[in-house]
Amino acid sequence: MQIKLQNFTKRFGDTTVIEDMSLSIASGEMIALLGPSGCGKSTTLFAISGIHRIDGGSLHFGDRDVTTLPPQDRPVGVVFQNYALYPHMSVAENIGFPLRVQKLKTAEIKRRVGEMAELVQIGNLLKRRPQQLSGGQQQRVALARALVRKPDVLLLDEPLANLDAKLRLEMRSEIRRLQRETGITAILVTHDQIEAMSMCDRIALMRDGRIEQISTPSEMYERPASHYVAGFLGNPPISFVQAEANGKLILGAGNALPMPQGISARGAITIGIRPEHFGPQHQGPSVSGRVSFIEPQGREDLIDVTLPDTQRLRAIVPAGHNFALGQDVSWQVDLSRTHLFNADGARL
Amino acid sequence: MNTSLKGNWLLVLAMSLMSAPLVIMYGFQLIDSISRPAPGGIIPQEWELTNWRFLWEPIDSARPSIWRVTFNTFVFASSTALLVCAFSITAAYALSRLNFPARRFFLAGLIMLHAFPTITLIIAIFIVLQFLGLYDSLMGVILVKAALELPFGIWIMKGFYDSVPWEIEMAGVQDGASRFRVWRELILPQVKPGLLALLIFSFLAGWSEFILPLVLAPGADAQVLATYMNAVIADDTRPDYGLFKAIGMFYALPVIAIYLLFQKRLMNIYGGGTKG
Ligand SMILES: Nc1ncnc2c1ncn2[C@@H]1O[C@H](COP(=O)(O)OP(=O)(O)OP(=O)(O)O)[C@@H](O)[C@H]1O
Ligand SMILES: [Mg+2]
Numbered sequence A: 001m002q003i004k005l006q007n008f009t010k011r012f013g014d015t016t017v018i019e020d021m022s023l024s025i026a027s028g029e030m031i032a033l034l035g036p037s038g039c040g041k042s043t044t045l046f047a048i049s050g051i052h053r054i055d056g057g058s059l060h061f062g063d064r065d066v067t068t069l070p071p072q073d074r075p076v077g078v079v080f081q082n083y084a085l086y087p088h089m090s091v092a093e094n095i096g097f098p099l100r101v102q103k104l105k106t107a108e109i110k111r112r113v114g115e116m117a118e119l120v121q122i123g124n125l126l127k128r129r130p131q132q133l134s135g136g137q138q139q140r141v142a143l144a145r146a147l148v149r150k151p152d153v154l155l156l157d158e159p160l161a162n163l164d165a166k167l168r169l170e171m172r173s174e175i176r177r178l179q180r181e182t183g184i185t186a187i188l189v190t191h192d193q194i195e196a197m198s199m200c201d202r203i204a205l206m207r208d209g210r211i212e213q214i215s216t217p218s219e220m221y222e223r224p225a226s227h228y229v230a231g232f233l234g235n236p237p238i239s240f241v242q243a244e245a246n247g248k249l250i251l252g253a254g255n256a257l258p259m260p261q262g263i264s265a266r267g268a269i270t271i272g273i274r275p276e277h278f279g280p281q282h283q284g285p286s287v288s289g290r291v292s293f294i295e296p297q298g299r300e301d302l303i304d305v306t307l308p309d310t311q312r313l314r315a316i317v318p319a320g321h322n323f324a325l326g327q328d329v330s331w332q333v334d335l336s337r338t339h340l341f342n343a344d345g346a347r348l
Numbered sequence B: 001m002n003t004s005l006k007g008n009w010l011l012v013l014a015m016s017l018m019s020a021p022l023v024i025m026y027g028f029q030l031i032d033s034i035s036r037p038a039p040g041g042i043i044p045q046e047w048e049l050t051n052w053r054f055l056w057e058p059i060d061s062a063r064p065s066i067w068r069v070t071f072n073t074f075v076f077a078s079s080t081a082l083l084v085c086a087f088s089i090t091a092a093y094a095l096s097r098l099n100f101p102a103r104r105f106f107l108a109g110l111i112m113l114h115a116f117p118t119i120t121l122i123i124a125i126f127i128v129l130q131f132l133g134l135y136d137s138l139m140g141v142i143l144v145k146a147a148l149e150l151p152f153g154i155w156i157m158k159g160f161y162d163s164v165p166w167e168i169e170m171a172g173v174q175d176g177a178s179r180f181r182v183w184r185e186l187i188l189p190q191v192k193p194g195l196l197a198l199l200i201f202s203f204l205a206g207w208s209e210f211i212l213p214l215v216l217a218p219g220a221d222a223q224v225l226a227t228y229m230n231a232v233i234a235d236d237t238r239p240d241y242g243l244f245k246a247i248g249m250f251y252a253l254p255v256i257a258i259y260l261l262f263q264k265r266l267m268n269i270y271g272g273g274t275k276g
Helices: A041-049 A091-101 A106-119 A135-147 A165-182 A193-199 A217-222 A227-232 B002-033 B050-055 B066-097 B103-114 B118-132 B138-162 B166-174 B179-207 B211-216 B225-235 B241-272
Strands: A003-012 A015-025 A030-034 A056-061 A076-079 A153-157 A185-190 A202-207 A210-215 A239-246 A248-251 A255-258 A267-273 A286-296 A300-306 A312-318 A328-333 A339-341 B035-037 B044-047
Touching (some): A030 A193, A041 A076, A076 B166, A135 A165, A153 A165, A193 A217, A210 A227, A227 A239, B002 B035, B066 B103, B118 B138
Antiparallel strands (some): A003 A056, A202 A210, B035 B044
């Protein structure tokens, strides 16, 4: 089911949380709403689910205008951050509740609950209460309950935030598997870039109630549209250095990089260099500085190099090197993979 | 370990000392009701049940039987409790969850009424009841008592509703259920402990109410145990303290029984009802 949100505006009292936002999601696509806390991800999600009324704009599922439809009538399943299982009901009753509301026959409910439980692999837990389940199992119940009505759209609000690291990894692929198997259109709200990049077809990166960039994970990583996007994606994060563009990119005392091809800016600009594109193992123009920090990570080390004008660049260097704290180095920058931004933060 | 044990022991001792006067009073109430001390003394001389005679014979011809009065008290207390609960579970839900005009005003009013010295309203209530023709009837006192207990009940229940996560409600709505169904099937079961505690509390409040029946239903037909006792002690030229004590014991028994049975559940009201 294609989702089309047009010129969406949401206010709480006098504060406008989201203004004039448009978002279009293809049928069967899984998209991430990524952004820092308070940027309006949940608000957008709940507007699509029908829990929040839309103050301006329109929402279409396929050709159908659902802007004013109450949540009960929208073909939407939601998984909440804390799962919101009904504590006084067994797992089977939880999953069956949406069907019971639809007044299906008991036998039919039982069949579909069993089917759904198999799909999320909790067939043996149907008699338990939610309190008797682990976080991952509760998550699966919540997924089953959201999907049992066979909705056209699945909405997930930070579904992995309450899980420990190992379970998170497991549920990441599990949710993606379910989404692929059911072919459902899904929206995942998260503030974890790795979740967004690993689970979704496209990412909508949000900032202060606007979509800053929407594209595939690799496109967003490799061609961030702004300083903000570049800084949001990537772990360890990208390093930014200030430079003066004047035919060359002058990085303070002594260091300069040639202008990348096809760029003709002048004046103050910001260069973004990801740690994996800087280091002794690369080809390209070099930048010299002093090693100021080394963080071993096993397979590789993170090394900070402080330039003579106190700006820092971070590098990922394969383990087994001989660099030491305080050593003067001159390392290469993979110039074609650097990102240049103007003073307003827009990509050059 | 040792020190904590010692600390606890001291605490228990201190608390025993402090509650000793109460325990002794209750003890003597019981002993006195089934014995006769020497004149001017406190040591029981003879054991006898004459003080409890009110249970099987009318203590004098002008008074209704104790069973009639007990029944009245029970009707009064339980009707009050049911009314308070019925209104509290709905009103508190609205205050906790729905965004309606003047919600803040109602909340503020609730807190104020909760702390209001209701006895100052008694004249006004008297006039209203007289006007409605409910003066000197059990029904009238029930309505008044329930109304006066409501702010407390609503406030307590609102606390319980507030502690039920919003998401449960949103999940229910998203699962296709109406708001009413969500309330009845998903939210109400979560506040059941609070409801039970409130039911008991308002029953006990009704059971021990004295002033309202005294002023608003003074006739013999609507008499409850509290006013009955008052009449027993006030009427006689030579008050029968033994009889009075025995009736007092009889009156307190259900309260003690309820506390013993439900004390754990009653604690809920302090656990769940504290959030504003
Ligand atoms: N019911 C509400 N009333 C008033 N303001 C609200 C309400 N819900 C959200 N907001 C405000 O709207 C903004 C966006 O909230 P939202 O919950 O969408 O953020 P989010 O991106 O989901 O953040 P998080 O990652 O912390 O969940 C926040 O500034 C928040 O304070
Ligand atoms: Mg949120």
